[in-house]
Amino acid sequence: MDSAPTPLAHSQSNGSSSYDGGDTIHCDDLKWLPLAPKVWIKLIKMTPETGAYTVIVRAEKGGGLPRHRHIGSAEIYVIRGDGKHPQTGHFAQGDYVLERKGAIHDPLVFEEELGPDWESEDCLTINVYRPRGHAAEKKLPVAVMIPGGAFNRGAARMHNTPSMLAWSEEPWIGVSMQYRIGVAGGMNTALTKKEGLLNLGLKNMYVALEWVQKNIAAFGGDPDDVTIMGLSAAAHGIGHLIMDVNQKKTLFHKAIMDSGGHTARVVHAPESRLNEAHFEEFLQLTGCNNRPEHEILPCLRALPSSTIIESGQKVYEKSNPSVRWAWQPVLDGDIISRRPIDAWKSGNWNKVPILTGSAHNEGAMYVPKTASTPEDFDDFFRALLPQLSHRDVAELNELYPDPSKNPDSEYVETRPLDIGPQYKRAEAAYGHYAYTCPVRQTAMWGSKSPSDPPVYLYHWALNKTALYGANHGDQMRYQTYNAEVRSISPKQEEIAGLMHAYATSFIVHGDPNKVKGKFEKRPQWLAFAGEKGKEAGKTMIFGEGNDERAGGSSLGTAAQFVDYEWAEKECDFWWKQTENFED
Template identity: 35%
Template sequence: MVQPSLGAIISSVLLGSIGGFDSSPAPVANLTGIGQHRGTRLSKSISGFNLANPVDAWLGIDYALQPVGDRRFAPVEQPPERFDGVRDATRFGPICTQDKSYEYAGEQSEACLNFNVYRPAGVPLTQKLPTLVWIHGGAFSLYSGRTMDGGSFVASSDQPVMVVTFNYRLNSLGFLPSGLFERLGLLNLGLRDQHFFLQFLQTHLPAFGGDPAQITLGGLSAGAHSAAFQYFHNYGADEGAPLFARAILQSGAVTARAFPDVSHPRYEADFRTLMQHVSCDADADDEQQLACLRAAPIEEIERVSSRIYAEAESSLSWPWQPVPGAPRMERRGSRVLRQRSFHRLPLITTHTTDEGKYYTPGHLQTNDEFLRFWQALSPGLNVTDLAILNELYPDPAAHPDSRWARGSPNGTQYDRLSAAWSDMAYICPSRATAEATGGETWRLRFDTPGHPLEASGWRGVPHASDAAYLWNEPGVPFPEVAREYHAYMASFVAAGEPNKFRGEGAPEWPRYGGSEGARGGCAQQLVVSPGRTGTECDDVRVRHCAFWNDEERAGRLQK
């Protein structure tokens, strides 16, 4: 397929390890019951641009006893051990074990459960600030907390806010769906890491001058799916108060793409392949299997997990995923939305115009290949489902007037498949989220290219195009859009709504479905585009979203 990988796009913006330290240290943060950490002061972004204002940062701080040795493949349950003295927190910690060809920089380790804090320099720690806690994306298999430049986000904000980023276990180490792990209660370890960290922040965020009652939980892609799983987990009877006050779901949702049950045959096949290559007997008793996995060389686990992921990537049937019916996903997302059983917290949900164009395969040429792709991805779809799908997305080879007959360097079915998968995986789930949450909800379509390679036009505005715009990265193709987009998000973090501190001259962003956001009976969303940012009626592909969001079909789509 004639296009760069998503990893290459992200790496082109994030070129290396953090730099731009000056001689002034950040204040010492004292974590009660753990110890003191001295940070650093930043003057440059991760990509090497000068920050608008200096930022204090504490980097690479552990938030749990690390999941190594007998704690490999176990839920985290304890914070780090107490220590004396003052520890250095001026460099990033290791990232979680993953395919080494994807991450742009950094040491890898199983001992990777660490976090980073960014705060405006000079603001006393006694002033408790609203805080954005960001969950990184990467298909639950890749990247790390450092792929979000918290320093640039903080430095660019007109109002004092903080950013916290962190790592959680990835690929098979964090998400190993299997009968073994179902029986042992070890599913969804990565989601449980996230929840543990949110609990940790309720105690320790004040040490950095953050307000635990004013946390915005956000994420991109798998990070947004994760934030959605945490947001919608209440089911009307969660323990205590919410661990955050509001959320940003950037290209993600509780019903995003598909999350098969743990019993899916592909998961069991992946598990057995992993066991075979690390010399463990998948037919031994449960305790023997677990002991063998915990003793297996981490290098071999990484190698096999990465190979299985790479082999599945083009089919969009990713291995190493969270599964419903397990901790933090006890109910399917479609059921949660239908029952409306969740905390009603302010929410921003976004999507890009052409989400699927970094994912969908480009070699498909015929209608049969198009339908076979969907049968393989969602085996539960029946003959009627496929007939409706065929009618909603007309074959450009048979219908020259099809909106997906524009042409590209890829196969005949590329634009058609990209549109259908975009709707199924991201765009329609975002709409369903906004419709279910109502009230204090804002929806956005991002329509700005994120990388110079998208200038050819046929790539459109695909998934993650908005990543670096979030933190006002100076190196993006349209810096004025970065300033505008960041200001909306920073206002939401600071004030709980995106308009109070929006950029000068920026249009008001109406609530989705609110009185100001339902002109002529149509819900309004913001569209962010160079020189043309404004509101639009959210009425594009309504019939298509009715198909993908249908309650009766949700089970067949594994939503």
């Protein structure tokens, strides 16, 4: 039976919040909506074994919104009272409701039980979770979850932050955020550069982190002990924040970067040919093309929100097959003031402990499953990276032997699946390029100096499906200790428990080994730099050899800390491409 939410405010001795709703969130107001809902409040029921949490979200003051300029404001409202009759907010029938109208956006990960995924530019929200009965005067570590999704999809609901917190051996405060995605957060062009409107999605992340600094103490959180965490695009974004030496405020102190890093893919200039091509497609779809430059933004501001969102989505969907995605972060001279690899090389970045890793089959859902010929393989990478030379493509073919020409190639397809014979090869190469090798760059460059804080590297190897293997993002539900994975089998519960224990120990202490608890006998996880010059360069491998979920019977090894040479030569090639700029 589910328990009722515990109210955040009743008395200090019973775990109250001293937050009075007086502070505001200042949002970059690239606003398309003619009106905003007055209040959005959500209560989540939790099971008795995990405790109860109240989710705090923001409410707009008034109905009108400024349109596509720079700073607007919104206010956080706290649910008060007994949880069933809040003193602030508008509720529909039922005690646990989510009332909001908007366009549904296809999420990256489906978590129906956590509610629908609304896409809107009016999306800036902060959710706060804390252990039931915690006294606010005792300040706890804070973890801020940033959702991923190619900077074009996804939402905080994808990540089961309450479960991750509830099962932690030691308490902490959980925060999750929404930020602008798609065209609303990444309309990065020469025009928006002139208007000072670049990288609004990244700026939204800062807005949320600044709010945490100002207000989290009222919920029992320690603003001087904040971990930022996220998967995929969120990990890319976190990497950009770590490299941002222009940010003078200390907004975070540790980072968990799952399947992503800021050296991933290509970070273009706003006026790049690719960005301008996406923007022109967008303008044609909205009808704001073929007009003087000074009329473009006023034209866009006058359009309905639905036109803006749908047009931006169409541009993104058109870019999706090539994985040259629209609406990505750019070099802006501010947050991303340097090319990512140059930022690493400088040694000048925000020195925080990092826990990072990637999955074995990161490219599985991104490359064409119909890839059948060697030409299909070459054409995909030539389109993805136009700067590749003939010599580069030849080297690429040597590193990933063509199964149609080499029967000994590890990419010979033997699975009885309806896929092209070049798919396995393409997914390996893209996964290395886009995720695995950038993640390893984080471990290597983040450990260059003896004075650098620790970086902990992992590799996710659990085979979930025959087609996708250990796919991009699979580790998330294990890290949060979700019921649907730990209930599959004792081995799945063990793998989830180990990963969750390491991650939550890192959140609380900056060390994945510090908190013992139920999984106290787990393998020791040393930093990538090693300890006193020994055991450097090792990786924690999760789930290697386990294929239960893919229909097999092998249990494999839950976790092992080893020298891991997989894809080393391939990463040497992709690291060279990190400095082979398209423009």
